[in-house]
Amino acid sequence: MEKVKIKNYPMVNPTPIVLAGADVNGKPNYATVGAFGVVCQGPIFYISLKDTHFTTIGVKENGYFSVNIPSVDMIQKTDYCGLVSGKTTDKSHLFSSFYDEIGKAPMISECPMNFLCKVIQTVPISGFEVFFGEIVSTFARENCLTDGVPDPLKINPTLGMGLSYYSLGPSVGAVFNEGVKLIKSNNG
Numbered sequence: 001m002e003k004v005k006i007k008n009y010p011m012v013n014p015t016p017i018v019l020a021g022a023d024v025n026g027k028p029n030y031a032t033v034g035a036f037g038v039v040c041q042g043p044i045f046y047i048s049l050k051d052t053h054f055t056t057i058g059v060k061e062n063g064y065f066s067v068n069i070p071s072v073d074m075i076q077k078t079d080y081c082g083l084v085s086g087k088t089t090d091k092s093h094l095f096s097s098f099y100d101e102i103g104k105a106p107m108i109s110e111c112p113m114n115f116l117c118k119v120i121q122t123v124p125i126s127g128f129e130v131f132f133g134e135i136v137s138t139f140a141r142e143n144c145l146t147d148g149v150p151d152p153l154k155i156n157p158t159l160g161m162g163l164s165y166y167s168l169g170p171s172v173g174a175v176f177n178e179g180v181k182l183i184k185s186n187n188g
């Protein structure tokens, strides 16, 4: 198959788009984040935030951040949080915020899933702070669960790739299952 080499930039990878939350000056603030993910088998997420963002101040101050998964019907507010900074515009009333008993970072009621993360390591890189956070609380909207487990199609997360947002398509296979067929055919 013909391959062409293209520009090295990170916007070509598909990624879930999340809203990172932190209290800044005692008020909730949320920033849209594409640089988010899982780092190991333990309950640890990373988010990478520009060191000049308003949200970054709050994460550093409190040692906690929230990760909120917006569904696609929240696209306008999700994009808005990535266009406007809390430095100049109060975003605290954009969503209804809630806290768990730890109370260290605000979470968004309207999002089907929320994670509260305690910062366990911070790595500065090229003008960004990469915060590694241990998940200390997880919340899911009841109607987004199937048999008690988060259901991707009910959550309906927003995905980003390039300069567009996408929604999740149907499942194309089961994890640790599809490859078993190949193992069996190699052995047989």
Ligand SMILES: Cc1cc2nc3c(=O)[nH]c(=O)nc-3n(C[C@H](O)[C@H](O)[C@H](O)COP(=O)(O)O)c2cc1C
Binding pocket: 017, 029, 030, 031, 032, 033, 034, 035, 036, 048, 049, 050, 052, 053, 054, 055, 056, 079, 081, 082, 083, 084, 085, 086, 087, 160
């Ligand atoms: C789709 C999308 C993804 C973004 N991803 C990131 C990211 O991963 N890291 C980051 O620092 N900023 C990212 N931004 C930019 C911030 O969300 C934006 O600068 C925001 O206004 C910062 O808000 P704050 O200053 O209130 O924290 C993204 C924006 C959009 C629209």
